[in-house]
Amino acid sequence: MIKNNAVLATVVFAMAVTVSSVSYTFYQLYENNRAKHIDNIFSKHSLISQIYHTYLVKQISQPIFEANLALYNLDEVLDHHAYEAIVRYGKVLKSDGNTADDLMQDFSLPSSSFDTHVSQQVITSMIEYQGNIYFWVESARHSMLLEDRSIEPYHPVNLISAYGTLMMILLTSFALIIYRLRPLRHLRKQIARFGEGDMGVRFRISGSDEIALIANELDSTQNKIRALIEARTLFLRNIMHELKTPIAKGRIVATMLSDEKQRGRFEGIFERLESLIGEFALIEEIASGNQHHQKSEYRLIDIIDGAIDLAMVEYDAVERNIDASIKVEVDYRLFVTAAKNLIDNAIKYSPEKKMRIWTEEGEIIFANTGEVLKHPLGYYIEPFTKEAPTKDSFGLGLYIVDAILKEHDYILAYERRGEYNCFICVPAKIKRR
Incomplete structure (x- = not known):
C-alpha cells in the first residue's frame, strides 16, 4: 500500500515532521518564557525575606511591618483553612533559602547589632493557587503566607495565538497539496486501464x-x-x-x-x-x-485431445499420461493452439515420429526422442528460426507457444532428460529447483 502511495506517504511524513518540530519549538519557547516570568517574579522574594527578617529580629514593629507589606501589595493570609489549602494543594513555582547572615550583607547595617541573635534559615517559596500568586515565608520560629495582588500567573496568550496561526497555515498548505495530488490517483487508474487494452x-x-x-x-x-x-x-x-x-x-x-x-x-x-x-x-x-481472452476451467486431457485433433496426427503417435481430474484455467482456443504447436514440433523432429506428454508437480511436459538442441531455447523462441529448413515450417511454432503461455502466466522451459528433449510448460508461480 505504501509503495502505491509513495508521494502521499512522503508528504504526510514531511507534514508530521514539520508539525512535530514546530510544536516542540513552541513548547520550548513556552517553557523558557514561563521560567523567565517566574524568575522575574521571584526576584521579589529577597525584598520580602528582608522585610520579614527585620520583623523577626524585632527591628520593626508590627504596624510598620504591615505597612511595608501593603506598600508592595502584599496581604497576609490569616484564614487558617485557606492557609492550609494553599500550602497543601498549591503548585510551588520556585523556592529559595537564605541565612540571616546572608540577608544582613544585603543591608548596610553593622553586623554587631545582631550578634545576640542566632543565625537562622529563611525559606521563601512562590506558590500558584487558583490563578493567584502567594509567597510562603518560613523560618524556625515563625511562618506566614502572603498574597501578591499585583502579580498574575503566566498566560502565554500571544504564544498560543502564534502557534495556532502557524498550525492553521501548515494544515491549509497540507490540504492544498493533497488536493493537488488527487488527479495523480485518477491518472494512475486511467493508465492501468489503458495498459490493459x-x-x-x-x-x-x-x-x-x-x-x-x-x-x-x-x-x-x-x-x-x-x-x-x-x-x-x-x-x-x-x-x-x-x-x-x-x-x-x-x-x-x-x-x-x-x-x-x-x-x-x-x-x-x-x-x-x-x-x-x-x-x-x-x-x-x-x-x-x-x-x-475468456478464461475458464477445462480438463487438461480435453485440451490435449483437442490439440491432437488440430495437429491432425494419429492418437497412437502421442503417449499421454495425464490424470483426468487435472484442470487448468485458460482460453481454450489459444491453449489448444499452443499444445498443438508443441505436439507438431515434437513429432516433426522425432526420428520415431512419436512423443510423450505427462504432468509433474503442476508442470506440463512435452517430450520426444532426438538430438539435443544445438542452441539455447531463446534462439528457437525468436520468430522465423528453426533447426533445419523444412517445407512444413516457418519457424513461428515456438514463438507462438511462448507468447500464448505468457498470456496464461506460464513459462516455456527446456531440459534434456536422458534421450528425451523435454519442452516444459511451467506455471509462473512455481519456483523450480
Missing part, C-alpha cells in the same frame, strides 16, 4: 499545472498510439483478405492440373501460405493485446 480511456485534465500538462501530453500520445494501432490493424486485415482470395483461386486452379506431382506441389504451397496467414493473424492478436 482499454483504448477508450481518456487522460485529459482541465488546468495548467504540471499534473494537467502531463495528463494532456499522455492524452495526445494515446491518440497517436490509437491511430497507429488502427492503421496497423486495418493494414493487416486488408493484406490477409487480399491474400486469401488469390490463394483460394490458386487452389481451385491447382485441382485442374493433370500432372499429379505438380498438383500436389501447388497444393502444398497454397496450404503453407494459408497456414502462414493464420499464424500471422494469431501473432497479431496476441501481440496487440486488443482481445480480452
Whole structure:
C-alpha cells in the first residue's frame, strides 16, 4: 500500500515532521518564557525575606511591618483553612533559602547589632493557587503566607495565538497539496486501464499545472498510439483478405492440373501460405493485446485431445499420461493452439515420429526422442528460426507457444532428460529447483 502511495506517504511524513518540530519549538519557547516570568517574579522574594527578617529580629514593629507589606501589595493570609489549602494543594513555582547572615550583607547595617541573635534559615517559596500568586515565608520560629495582588500567573496568550496561526497555515498548505495530488490517483487508474487494452480511456485534465500538462501530453500520445494501432490493424486485415482470395483461386486452379506431382506441389504451397496467414493473424492478436481472452476451467486431457485433433496426427503417435481430474484455467482456443504447436514440433523432429506428454508437480511436459538442441531455447523462441529448413515450417511454432503461455502466466522451459528433449510448460508461480 505504501509503495502505491509513495508521494502521499512522503508528504504526510514531511507534514508530521514539520508539525512535530514546530510544536516542540513552541513548547520550548513556552517553557523558557514561563521560567523567565517566574524568575522575574521571584526576584521579589529577597525584598520580602528582608522585610520579614527585620520583623523577626524585632527591628520593626508590627504596624510598620504591615505597612511595608501593603506598600508592595502584599496581604497576609490569616484564614487558617485557606492557609492550609494553599500550602497543601498549591503548585510551588520556585523556592529559595537564605541565612540571616546572608540577608544582613544585603543591608548596610553593622553586623554587631545582631550578634545576640542566632543565625537562622529563611525559606521563601512562590506558590500558584487558583490563578493567584502567594509567597510562603518560613523560618524556625515563625511562618506566614502572603498574597501578591499585583502579580498574575503566566498566560502565554500571544504564544498560543502564534502557534495556532502557524498550525492553521501548515494544515491549509497540507490540504492544498493533497488536493493537488488527487488527479495523480485518477491518472494512475486511467493508465492501468489503458495498459490493459482499454483504448477508450481518456487522460485529459482541465488546468495548467504540471499534473494537467502531463495528463494532456499522455492524452495526445494515446491518440497517436490509437491511430497507429488502427492503421496497423486495418493494414493487416486488408493484406490477409487480399491474400486469401488469390490463394483460394490458386487452389481451385491447382485441382485442374493433370500432372499429379505438380498438383500436389501447388497444393502444398497454397496450404503453407494459408497456414502462414493464420499464424500471422494469431501473432497479431496476441501481440496487440486488443482481445480480452475468456478464461475458464477445462480438463487438461480435453485440451490435449483437442490439440491432437488440430495437429491432425494419429492418437497412437502421442503417449499421454495425464490424470483426468487435472484442470487448468485458460482460453481454450489459444491453449489448444499452443499444445498443438508443441505436439507438431515434437513429432516433426522425432526420428520415431512419436512423443510423450505427462504432468509433474503442476508442470506440463512435452517430450520426444532426438538430438539435443544445438542452441539455447531463446534462439528457437525468436520468430522465423528453426533447426533445419523444412517445407512444413516457418519457424513461428515456438514463438507462438511462448507468447500464448505468457498470456496464461506460464513459462516455456527446456531440459534434456536422458534421450528425451523435454519442452516444459511451467506455471509462473512455481519456483523450480
